[in-house]
Amino acid sequence: MQTALKTLYIIKPNKNKTFPIGSIQTVKHVFEELHLPPLLDDLKHCGHSLSGLVTGLVSYKLCEDLSVSRCHQWMITNPLLLEHLQLSDFGDDALYRCLGIIGENRHHILSHLLHVLKNEHGVGFDMVFMDWTSSHFEAKTSDLIKYGYSRDHRPDRPQVTIGLAQDQHSQLPVGLSIQPGNINDQNHFKITYQEIKPGLRKGSVLVFDAGANGIPNLDLLVSDKMKYLSRMKLNTSDITQHLNTFKKEEWTQIVTGNQDEQVYGTQLVFPSRTKYLYFSQNLHDDTLVNRRKHLEQEYDEALSLCKTIQAKKRPRQKYRSSNHFLQTHLSYTFPLTGLSREGAIERALQLSITGKEGFFALVSNKDFSLHEALQYYREKDCVEKLFNSIKNEIHIRPTRCWTQEAINGSILIVFLAQLVISMLRYKHACLRHVSTKFIMQSLSNFALTIITAQNGMKTRVFSNFDWINTLVFCGKTPGS
Numbered sequence: 001m002q003t004a005l006k007t008l009y010i011i012k013p014n015k016n017k018t019f020p021i022g023s024i025q026t027v028k029h030v031f032e033e034l035h036l037p038p039l040l041d042d043l044k045h046c047g048h049s050l051s052g053l054v055t056g057l058v059s060y061k062l063c064e065d066l067s068v069s070r071c072h073q074w075m076i077t078n079p080l081l082l083e084h085l086q087l088s089d090f091g092d093d094a095l096y097r098c099l100g101i102i103g104e105n106r107h108h109i110l111s112h113l114l115h116v117l118k119n120e121h122g123v124g125f126d127m128v129f130m131d132w133t134s135s136h137f138e139a140k141t142s143d144l145i146k147y148g149y150s151r152d153h154r155p156d157r158p159q160v161t162i163g164l165a166q167d168q169h170s171q172l173p174v175g176l177s178i179q180p181g182n183i184n185d186q187n188h189f190k191i192t193y194q195e196i197k198p199g200l201r202k203g204s205v206l207v208f209d210a211g212a213n214g215i216p217n218l219d220l221l222v223s224d225k226m227k228y229l230s231r232m233k234l235n236t237s238d239i240t241q242h243l244n245t246f247k248k249e250e251w252t253q254i255v256t257g258n259q260d261e262q263v264y265g266t267q268l269v270f271p272s273r274t275k276y277l278y279f280s281q282n283l284h285d286d287t288l289v290n291r292r293k294h295l296e297q298e299y300d301e302a303l304s305l306c307k308t309i310q311a312k313k314r315p316r317q318k319y320r321s322s323n324h325f326l327q328t329h330l331s332y333t334f335p336l337t338g339l340s341r342e343g344a345i346e347r348a349l350q351l352s353i354t355g356k357e358g359f360f361a362l363v364s365n366k367d368f369s370l371h372e373a374l375q376y377y378r379e380k381d382c383v384e385k386l387f388n389s390i391k392n393e394i395h396i397r398p399t400r401c402w403t404q405e406a407i408n409g410s411i412l413i414v415f416l417a418q419l420v421i422s423m424l425r426y427k428h429a430c431l432r433h434v435s436t437k438f439i440m441q442s443l444s445n446f447a448l449t450i451i452t453a454q455n456g457m458k459t460r461v462f463s464n465f466d467w468i469n470t471l472v473f474c475g476k477t478p479g480s
Contacts, residue, residue: 015452019080021462022446022469023062027055030420034116036109043105044098052085053098054413061417063444067400068095068410080450099401103409107195110176110412113419114199117167117174121426125200127168127376130175130192130208131383132185134159135396135411144404148182162396162411163192166383168207168376171432172422173386174199176415178408185211190220203227205366207380213363222272227366229376232275234356242266242277243359251279254371265370276362276373284358291352295345390418393436428471442468 031037037051044050060071072092075081082088102109117123136157137145145158152159161183165175175196179188189212202225210231221228234243251264262281267274308315339347362373390396396414399407421439425431431439446469449461470476 016449017080017452018447018449018463019078020063020444020446021084021448022443022473023440024055024059024081024084025446026424026443026472027059027062027420030423031055033121033423034113034419036112039109039112040102043101043108048087048090048094049085050098050101052087053095054102054416056081056085056087057095057098057413058417058420061394061413062420062440065395067398068092068099069400071095080448096401096406099409099413100403100405101409102412103405103407106176106178106408106412110195111198114174114196117170117172118199121170121172123167123170123172123174123199125167125174125196125204127205127207128174128196128200129166129168129380129383130163130189130206130212131380131387132161132163132188132192132211133387133391134161134181135391135399136181137399139402142402142404144178144180144407146181148180149184160407160411161188163188163195164383164386165192165196166386168379168382170422170426171382172426173415173419176412178411185209186214186217188212189217193217193220197224200226205229205376207376209380218365222365227364229362229364229366229368229373231377232361232363234359234361238277238359238361239355242268243355246279246359248279252370254278254374256374263374265374267370273363273365274367276364276368276370277359278361278370278374279359281358283360287357288349292345292349295348295352299341299345299348386418389421389436390414393440394418394421424472430471431468434468439468442466443472445469446473 031051031054036054040051040054041049056075057068057071060074064070064074069092072090072095075085075087076089118125134148134151136150136152136154136159139145139158141147141158144160146160147155147158148161149155150157150159159181161179161181163175163177163179164173166172167174175192177188177192177195179191189208193206205227206221207229210233213230213232218228218230248264251266254263254265256263260282263278265276265278267276305315305319314320362377364373368376394414394417396411399410401407401410418436421436424439425434445464445466446462447464449463451459451461453459
C-alpha cells in the first residue's frame with residue numbers, strides 16, 4: 001500500500017494564467033475612494049485612459065520600480081493586466097505623455113485630494129507637519145534641476161527640492177510642492193503652505209523646523225489666523241540671560257516617557273508669542289561625543305599634513321589653491337605641538353564649547369505647556385519617516401525623464417504611491433507600525449490564477465495570502 005505521495009517530475013503545459021494582483025487592486029480601490037479616475041480621465045479626452053495609465057505606474061512603483069520603459073514592458077506583456085486596467089496595447093511614449101499631463105496638472109490633482117481627504121475621510125488638519133528635502137539627478141542643470149544644499153549628501157549633483165505636508169492625526173500626506181534645487185526652506189515654505197492652505201481652518205497649527213522659521217513666514221501665518229510651532233535659533237540674549245545662568249533646580253523637569261532622558265525647560269512669554277527653552281542632558285552628551293570624534297579626525301588629518309610638509313611634499317589639493325592664475329604661498333602652524341594626542345583633543349574640545357550645547361528653543365503663538373510643545377515638535381519626526389519611505393522604500397530615484405512636466409509627474413506618482421500605503425495604515429490600525437517595505441512585499445505577493453478547464457470554463461483562484469493582505473482584502477485582523 002502506498003504511504004507517501006510521490007511528486008511527478010513530468011511537467012505538462014496548461015492554459016492557466018497567474019499574475020500579481022495585490023498592488024493593482026489596492027491602488028484601484030484607493031483611487032476610487034479618492035474619486036481620482038474621473039478626474040484623471042477628464043484631463044485626457046482621447047487615446048488611452050489616463051486613469052488606467054496612472055494606476056499602472058503607481059502599481060509598478062509599489063512592485064518592481066525600475067524605469068518607465070520597464071513599466072511599459074511589465075504592463076503590455078501581461079494581457080490580463082491590460083484587461084484589468086481597461087487598456088489596450090500601447091507604446092512607452094504613452095507613459096511619458098501621461099507623466100507630462102499629470103505633472104502639468106499636479107496642482108489641480110493635489111487640490112482635489114485635499115478636498116476629498118478633508119470632506120470624506122475625516123482629515124481635520126488640526127495640526128500639520130511640514131518639512132523639505134532634495135533629490136539629485138544624474139543630468140545637466142535646467143530651470144528645475146539646479147545645484148543647491150543637498151540633503152542627499154551629493155553636492156556634486158544638481159537636484160530638485162521637495163516639500164511635504166502631513167496631517168498629525170491621520171498621518172496622511174496632504175501636500176506636495178516641487179521647486180528648483182537652489183531654493184531655500186524659507187522661500188519654499190510659502191509655496192508648500194499655499195498648496196495646503198485651502199484645506200486648513202482658522203487655528204490650525206503648522207509645525208516646521210528652524211530652516212523655515214523667519215519673520216515674513218510667521219507674519220504670514222498670523223495674518224491668516226493660523227497657529228505655528230517651530231524651532232528657532234538661540235540668540236545672544238538667550239545665552240547671556242538664561243543659558244549662562246542655567247540651573248536644573250530653577251527650570252521645570254519635563255516628563256518625556258523615557259526614564260533615561262533628562263529634559264528641563266522654561267517659558268518666556270511675550271505679547272505675541274511664547275518661547276520655550278529646553279536643556280537635554282542626552283543632547284548635551286551626544287553633542288560633545290560627536291564633536292570629540294570630529295576633533296580626533298581633524299587631529300589625525302593635521303598630523304598627516306605636518307608630516308607631508310616636513311617631508312617637503314605637496315599638500316593635498318584641499319589645502320592649496322587649484323587656480324592656475326594664482327600663485328599662493330601657504331604656511332601652516334601647529335599650536336598644539338608638545339601636547340599628547342588626548343591632551344590636544346581635550347584642549348580643543350574645551351575651546352570649542354560655546355555654552356549652547358544641549359540647549360534648544362521652540363516658539364509658538366499658541367498657548368502650549370512645556371510638555372505639549374516638546375511632544376508635538378518631536379512628533380514632526382513622522383515627516384522624516386515619510387521622506388525615508390519615499391526615498392529608500394518606494395524609491396523616488398532614479399527619475400529617468402528630463403522635462404519639467406515629466407519630472408513633476410514622476411514625483412507625483414511617488415506621492416500617490418505613498419498616499420496609497422498611508423491610506424492602508426489609516427484604515428487598518430494594525431499596519432500603523434509596519435514598514436512600507438513589508439506592506440509592498442505582501443501586496444505584490446498576492447496573486448490571481450485563472451484556471452481553464454477542458455470544457456473552457458474558467459475558475460479564479462487567489463493565492464499567497466499572509467496576514468497583511470488578508471487584512472487589506474478580507475478585513476480580518478491577525479489571529480481572527
